[in-house]
Amino acid sequence: MATVVASGGDGKEQGVETSVTYYRLEEVAKRNSSKDIWLVIHGRVYDVSRFLDEHPGGEEVLMEQAGGDATESFEDVGHSSDAREMLKQYYIGDVHPNDLKPGGGSKFRHFSGVFGCSLPLWKHLRRPSLAVSADSCGDSSSLSLEGGHSALSHCHAQQGTVWLREDRGHCSASPPLFLLARDLTGQEATQQPSVCPCKLLKKKFTPGLVSCDLAIE
């Protein structure tokens, strides 16, 4: 296990530091008993031990995935946005970067993206520092993200939803159907563009301050 205090790529921290705990897959694999279950979903590690009894899909399916990468089975079920929201209760850290394989369990690969600042889109957030642009719709899966300078400059996307997180995990992306941003206070803003987000958002960006890792399917 390793804990890393992340810093902004532009070196401008505004008094906000977040730490990410990284777990090796071999460590996760040991957590496979009915009392102690960890799962990996999209490169993030979840301790679902206390969720077993509550899982609407039953405890067996979780047991089957115990200690392993459950990304595919989680996505195959087509979990709701509520279910995705619940994930954060069980999040304990990220898979160690050395264990993230391109094209591996999470089906994501990494590339570099640029963060910028876009007030128009997120001006209703108390900390308006992020925006997202997608270069793809439908099946083509390239996504670029442009966003703010600080703690909000990371994102995570799952099955059509782009999550902009306040912590500093790696970024993942898939073609977004809608965009969701959450600021540090927990306030949320959503965009449900009727056209591809790339067309909607492209004009609104002031390009990049920080580069970060993104991952695309």
Ligand code: HEM
């Ligand atoms: C922490 C991880 C998970 C959370 C928070 C979670 C949450 C939920 C929730 C809230 C539901 C109700 C339906 C919905 O809202 O989508 C559900 C249903 C279900 N989940 Fe999960 N789930 C997790 C992991 C998994 C995994 C790894 C599997 C593996 C196969 C799985 C299989 C199912 C199944 C089969 C259903 C029932 C679907 C149905 O009846 O239509 N879940 N889950």
